[in-house]
Amino acid sequence: MAKEIMYTPFAPCMWAFLQEPKVDPDGDYPDAYQISIVLGHDTHADLLKQIGALHKAAGGTVIVGEKGHPIKHHKTKNEDGTYSKVPNMYEVRFKTKAEYAPLGITTLDMAKNVIFREKNFVANGSVVSVAWSFSNYNNKGNKGVSLFLNAVQIKKLIEWTGGFDVESSEFETDEDGYKSGDAVEQADPGFPETTDDGEGQDGIPVEDDSDGLPF
Numbered sequence: 001m002a003k004e005i006m007y008t009p010f011a012p013c014m015w016a017f018l019q020e021p022k023v024d025p026d027g028d029y030p031d032a033y034q035i036s037i038v039l040g041h042d043t044h045a046d047l048l049k050q051i052g053a054l055h056k057a058a059g060g061t062v063i064v065g066e067k068g069h070p071i072k073h074h075k076t077k078n079e080d081g082t083y084s085k086v087p088n089m090y091e092v093r094f095k096t097k098a099e100y101a102p103l104g105i106t107t108l109d110m111a112k113n114v115i116f117r118e119k120n121f122v123a124n125g126s127v128v129s130v131a132w133s134f135s136n137y138n139n140k141g142n143k144g145v146s147l148f149l150n151a152v153q154i155k156k157l158i159e160w161t162g163g164f165d166v167e168s169s170e171f172e173t174d175e176d177g178y179k180s181g182d183a184v185e186q187a188d189p190g191f192p193e194t195t196d197d198g199e200g201q202d203g204i205p206v207e208d209d210s211d212g213l214p215f
Contacts, residue, residue: 003133003148008047010129010155011037014091016122018105018152021098031098033105033149035122037130038074041088051092051147058136059143064090068144094132094149106151120160127156 014036015022021031039048051070062068074089096105107115107122122128131151137144 003135005131005133005150008037008130008132009044010127011039011044012124013037013122013126013128013152014124015093016124016126016128016152017120018107018122019117019120020104032095033098033101034093034095035105035128035130035149035152036091036093037128039090039092041090047092048090051145054134054145058145059138060145061143068142070145070147092147094130094147096149105149108151108153110153110155112153115154122152122154123158123160125158126154129153129155 016035017033018035021033023031041048048071052064055070060068064071065073070092072091072093073085074091075083075085077083107117109115129152130149131153133148133150134145135148137146
């Protein structure tokens with residue numbers, strides 16, 4: 001019987017590994033695709049109650065925030081390196097083993113177009129909806145529910161740029177300058193015309209000017 005697919009409301013996300021799995025040999029799901037969404041008690045109470053009820057129905061006894069519960073407390077990092085809970089804010093993580101999604105997690109824009117990237121590109125703060133399913137587990141008496149990641153739709157994209165904070169940078173903006181998607185003039189490479197008889201790379205003849213080299 002196929003698992004029922006459910007959909008979260010749009011919410012900010014964290015720790016998205018969608019095109020390449022996170023390698024975590026010490027975790028419960030080594031080499032897994034994953035994404036966490038941040039849910040407020042006031043704005044997403046229905047989803048939080050639904051996930052909590054699934055955990056309880058599976059026989060889970062641990063409470064919110066403890067290991068084994070699918071709902072964790074959302075925390076922020078303090079200046080001294082410690083973390084503090086954000087009142088009434090929670091995180092829920094969805095995971096799928098890499099072997100179950102060899103092409104990566106299906107990622108869609110708001111027109112349901114599939115987005116392809118060579119690397120993970122969805123950064124923290126992007127607003128997404130997650131298609132998910134679940135199953136119960138019983139691991140040596142430890143019971144609970146596993147939340148599976150099936151697909152992601154992006155409503156607001158904050159794209160990972162290799163760690164550089166583009167928004168707060170001092171680069172200028174100019175409406176008259178080049179923008180992604182603009183037509184680009186193709187430059188003449190200026191290579192001399194050659195035949196296939198040339199001895200250089202790509203058919204360009206190699207001239208012997210070794211006497212004039214300074215090394």
